Amino acid sequence: MMHEQLDISGLVKRFGGLTALNSVDMTVGSGELLGLIGPNGSGKTTLLNIVSGYYKADGGSINFERRPVLGHAPHQLARQGIGRSFQVTKIFRRLTVLQNMLVAGLSDGAQSQSEATDRAMGLLRDLKLERLAHERASSLSGGQGKLLEFARIMMLSPKIVLLDEPFGGVHPELKRFMHDHIRKWNDSGVTIILISHDMGSIFDLCQRVVTLSYGDIICDGTPEETRNDPAVLDAYLGDHHGAA
Ligand SMILES: Nc1ncnc2c1ncn2[C@@H]1O[C@H](COP(=O)(O)OP(=O)(O)OP(=O)(O)O)[C@@H](O)[C@H]1O
Numbered sequence: 001m002m003h004e005q006l007d008i009s010g011l012v013k014r015f016g017g018l019t020a021l022n023s024v025d026m027t028v029g030s031g032e033l034l035g036l037i038g039p040n041g042s043g044k045t046t047l048l049n050i051v052s053g054y055y056k057a058d059g060g061s062i063n064f065e066r067r068p069v070l071g072h073a074p075h076q077l078a079r080q081g082i083g084r085s086f087q088v089t090k091i092f093r094r095l096t097v098l099q100n101m102l103v104a105g106l107s108d109g110a111q112s113q114s115e116a117t118d119r120a121m122g123l124l125r126d127l128k129l130e131r132l133a134h135e136r137a138s139s140l141s142g143g144q145g146k147l148l149e150f151a152r153i154m155m156l157s158p159k160i161v162l163l164d165e166p167f168g169g170v171h172p173e174l175k176r177f178m179h180d181h182i183r184k185w186n187d188s189g190v191t192i193i194l195i196s197h198d199m200g201s202i203f204d205l206c207q208r209v210v211t212l213s214y215g216d217i218i219c220d221g222t223p224e225e226t227r228n229d230p231a232v233l234d235a236y237l238g239d240h241h242g243a244a
Pocket residue numbers: 015018020038039040041042043044045046047
């Protein structure tokens with residue numbers, strides 16, 4: 001049975017006079033593959049930044065696996081099982097691909113160096129980056145950089161993975177490959193929250209979709225329910241920046 005893994009309650013975030021999250025309540029069950037959508041500026045990345053410890057909240061609480069986690073630093077949360085990707089990949093360009101997998105904080109303290117290397121090489125193999133292990137990360141293509149970030153997220157065996165717009169600028173073949181991996185992680189029990197403007201990917205991959213608009217959840221339902229919700233349609237049509 002699915003248990004409640006992430007429980008967000010009354011979450012508030014303000015930037016000066018702007019309320020980016022307006023008392024957001026959301027629970028995510030262990031093993032879910034959840035889509036998080038909404039027009040530009042609706043608060044998606046802010047939510048993810050708070051859950052992963054990069055931003056402080058102005059109110060509310062977050063429990064992960066029944067323990068309060070608000071105020072924990074990103075590296076602590078990573079060790080507790082919260083993995084994430086960034087809109088712009090954060091790889092170390094001057095290090096090799098393998099070194100990127102092994103940088104401090106990413107290789108679990110319980111593993112020896114050789115175990116960590118074996119694990120890293122296995123993950124690189126899964127993502128077809130094994131033959132590039134000893135190349136500098138600066139020589140990777142944009143798409144390979146995305147795959148390296150995917151591989152790196154898995155180094156700490158996360159329980160939940162937060163993916164922020166992973167398909168931006170990715171060609172269709174690579175996108176399919178990434179879809180397969182997201183499904184594979186999810187099949188192996190990893191909870192996933194996927195932020196994307198790519199509705200095809202969201203509706204294809206996710207069982208449940210949460211829609212944000214101006215810091216409020218305006219819809220929480222199946223892809224079908226989301227697609228047919230007038231409030232969701234309104235939010236996107238009223239979005240002058242236009243979501244792709
Ligand atoms: N560090 C910050 N300082 C000031 N304002 C911010 C900051 N981060 C986000 N905001 C504001 O908070 C609101 C929510 O932004 P957020 O990035 O969470 O939206 P989003 O839904 O992820 O948008 P996008 O789809 O464009 O990435 C926006 O109005 C944004 O300008």
